[in-house]
Amino acid sequence: PAALALIAEEHGDDPRSLATGLHQSGLYTGIVLGGAWGGWMGENAGWRPIFSILGIAGVIYLLIAVATLRRRRVVVETPRADLGGALTALFRKPGFLALTAAFTTFSVANWMIYTWLPLFLFERFHLGLSNAGFSATFYIQAASYAGVVAGGTLTDRWARKNPQLRVWGLMAGLAAAAPFLAVLGMTGSMFVLIAALIAVGLGRGLVDCNAMP
Secondary structure, three states: OHHHHHHHHHHOOOOHHHHHHHHHHHHHHHHHHHHHHHHHHHHHOOOHHHHHHHHHHHHHHHHHHHHHHOOOOOOOOOOOOOHHHHHHHHHHOOOHHHHHHHHHHHHHHHHHHHHHHHHHHHHHOOOOHHHHHHHHHHHHHHHHHHHHHHHHHHHHHHHOOOOOHHHHHHHHHHHHHHHHHHHHHHOOOHHHHHHHHHHHHHHHHHHHHHHOO
16 A cells, blocks of 8 residues: 555656556566466475565565665655544545445455466366466466556546546446456366456456556
């Protein structure tokens, strides 16, 4: 959340969807690398070394972030936080509960795919762990890249005339992805599965570039 708020503040309204979408695409890269490399490590070296490697990478990332963000000091006067008042204000907002339910459902669907799909491919299509991890992550995340770039660029352009089009873009992404989630569990064809993953990824990208600040 802090990184997204910083990006939104830095880029303003015009390129906001594209900027936050590109930031979110880092998550896609991590999922693909984690799926393919994690599967390979599981087959060849076991799971224990993965935690040590990721811990070292996290420390390096922390040092880079501290060195970079230290140069940007912005002092903002904010009132004392009031948790009760903030929650009351949120629940009084029209549509807050509906949006919460929608994003919760979408997130549950996403993480069910990420955790279940490699095992599904391993069992139904008899793929090895590394191949199952790659196939379960690459197609959907590559399509998500395309979705955030194309969707963010178009939405930024359209939102200059009507800011509400960001919400319509988000809704279009959800509507496009939803039918193909059902296809994932029903198909026995690898070709159909890949096509469905690409469709879900495109919809996910369109959601991500419009759902952030």
